[in-house]
Amino acid sequence: MTQFWAFSFVVLAGSLLSAASGSKCSTRCRCLPTEPCWPSDADWQSLNETVGGQLSQVSPLGAVCHDPSYNADVCNELVMGATYNSSLRAADPGAGQWANWEAWGEKNETCYVGTQRDIRCGQGRVSPYSVAAASANDIVEAVKFATKHNVRLVVKNTGHDFAGRSLAPHSLQVQTRPMRDIKFAQDFVPDGAKKGVGPAVTIGAGVQLFELYQFCHKKNVTVVAGFSSTVGAAGGYIQGGGHSILSPWKGLASDNVLQYTVVTAYGNHVTANSHQNKDLFWALRGGGGGTFGIVTSVTFAAHSNPPLTSFTMDIVRPTADTAFWKLVESLYENIPALNDFGTSISSLIYPETVAPSPVDGSPESGRALFTVRGFLVGNTEGFPSALTSLEDAWRAEDSDNGTLSAPADFRFNVTTFPSITDFYVGYLTGEDRGGASTLIGSHLVSRDFIASPGGPAAIADAFSKIKLSPNEAISGNVVAGGAVASSKVDSAVHPSWKRALSHMMIVRGWENGTPLNEQRALQEEITNVQVPILQALELPGEEMGAYLNEADAYEPDFQRSFWGANYQRLYKIKEKWDPRGVFIVRKGVGSENWDEEGICRKG
Structure with missing residues (x-):
């Protein structure tokens, strides 16, 4: 990742050249970097100021292994094993957890670690800009900016997505990893409820599983979540249902959600639970990450911590x-x-x-x-x-x-x-x-x-x-x-x-x-x-x-x-909460209306 104004034209050159030459601005397609509708330097600078300096311009992780950005020491470290470091990949906006989704092979845009130094480094599916969101307001501003300028928007928690949904070409990335607060309530009262529903743990959108389990271990409670160190619990994992080694005991992770807070396509920060925005709550429990909004926090039911x-x-x-x-x-x-x-x-x-x-x-x-x-x-x-x-x-x-x-x-x-958490904290060391x-x-x-x-x-x-x-x-x-x-x-x-x-x-x-x-x-x-x-x-x-x-x-x-039979209901909720298709992910609800990369509407 580069600093905001240390932009490397060469790294993005392949991406810019691959965009359709002479393409025109269109309400049917997202704006591309080669078009006059693309935000100006002043626009990006304004967004950077609005989000407290958290906007950066992004190069693919492998750029340091290719000319003209070659850095022998950093590249050698990646080649010797750091390229497989999941924590590094979770933190770097220029990386996903699976290298094939960073590349855009159909456009001949790759930037792999370990390939020849003189192979041109293309931007691929890596977002050229990223907001490291420290608050819900940062996400609100990013969503409003992307909507105003018709820029493709993508959400990255830690990048653990086998379908590459946290990467998209020519996009503004919202990275939720900085949002890492964790709180415990002995008797959580959902917004709009008159009484509590029992013990609960509330996490910020960027909390990783090993951090969640360490917190639960100290409180002597457990939650239903995945078996991985660096998966972000609030992201696509739980929004996609979330299976667990504890599922036969307490159900899927999404069964255990008591409340979400989420930034919608309209730029509003809302609560979704069984009392407010019930349709959105239903969709977020299994409808898929990055599709109905950007989740800022999740509250789980907390359970006992038996052997x-x-x-x-x-x-x-x-x-x-x-x-x-x-x-x-x-x-x-x-x-x-x-x-x-x-x-x-x-x-x-x-x-x-x-x-x-x-x-x-x-x-x-x-x-x-x-x-x-x-x-x-x-x-x-x-x-x-x-x-x-x-x-x-x-x-x-x-x-x-x-x-x-x-x-x-x-x-x-x-x-x-x-206890359950004795097992988790012993086996999940923070690295995948x-x-x-x-x-x-x-x-x-x-x-x-x-x-x-x-x-x-x-x-x-x-x-x-x-x-x-x-x-x-x-x-x-x-x-x-x-x-x-x-x-x-x-x-x-x-x-x-x-x-x-x-x-x-x-x-x-x-x-x-x-x-x-x-x-x-x-x-x-x-x-x-x-x-x-x-x-x-x-x-x-x-x-x-x-x-x-x-x-x-x-x-x-x-x-x-x-x-299955839930799709039509999900599609109607998608149309209600995101009629313009601000949030489109590969093989997600409503994605059939767009091309494979979510750039242009079909028809």
Whole structure:
């Protein structure tokens, strides 16, 4: 990031040249930097003064690795590992958590860390200007400025978005990370209510999960939120529904929201809860981040902080053979019974791992890895027998196939933590790994399907047909059932969450600098081949969906897949609160009316 008036023309040159030459100002399209409607230097300076000097001009994170902005020391630090530092990426307005969304390959605008120094650095999808909002008023002013000048607006919390919704070309970015207040109330009274609703935690829009859990640990309470250090809890995570290892216990994160404060497309700062602006409150609980306004704070219901039991089961086999996939089948045979006790499960399947050779560092073919981690809150009565059933099934598969060569090939461990937050503060250290180029695909699979005759075998068979490169994974998260299924909260999340048990996800990636045609081929394989394999895991007549925060960024039928029967209601609320389309994100509500980058209206 550069200082406000230290603008680098060369960094933006690719972006300016790529804009349509001779384009004219249009009410149908956002204003572009090449057009006379684009704000003048004086306009930007005025905005900077209005927001207390918090406006900056932005270069992509990788600019320091390319001429003429090359900085050997800083670039080397990025190349040696800092480029994967999620905290750095969360703080830098010129970075997202996934490098592929910083680039704009279709316009040949890239600025990767680690590619050749003489490759021209383009602005890509990185906003040329950013407001580091320290208050709701800063956001109000940014929204009014973008609306007045018809400039594309984008919201970045920490950039953890697999569909690149926190990045957009030729845009003004509102970065909410500076808003990091956290407050606890023993008996929170929502605006407009006559009495309190119990303990609650209110966070500013920029609070990251590890900060939230540290605060809760000191108060000896817990909240339902994600399992990551640097995800911003108030952003797309909770506005997209938000699953958690605690969801079978207390529901989705959005089920636990008591109140939002939000800046609307009209530049108003309003409260949304069950007493005021009820339609907006409904939409913000599952309708997607950056779509209905810019959230400035969220109030969560605070819960007790009981012990948490965690178990891990890891197995390594020579190859992903029939015996390997039989282990997957065994897991899903046991999942309904484990979930009946309130267990959540996270599993990762690596059909092929590759590690550096200890001799010369060259890639060395590894083996198939299957790792399972489960979590149970509070009372564990009856749980050991259900867990033993899974352990016995895995050991039986071992014995039948006789392929394990050492005890280290199978690891099983159970640990009980004094409290939920004891676990979180011990495992979430403030760092995640970002910076890779990543695409995913996903689908929710129902309890009925998993419990049906042949269901687990069909899941294992489907997974075996998904072809992955080394170190790419299939993830199976059992984060539903229990309180998710029984919740009485009326919200915008896909109705199939009520029937779901497992959120299944394919994780793919590529090296920075991979040719665009190869990236497109991988994306098309995910969209047209691999996600349909997951979508086939349904009983006749079922209509399941996908968790929109972790779904295919190119999903062709996103309305049905992400929201199902709730979409038409969401669309009407969008039209009411944002009729001009100030807030448009990739595959978000109302985005079908705009081009892929949210620059021009269709038709």
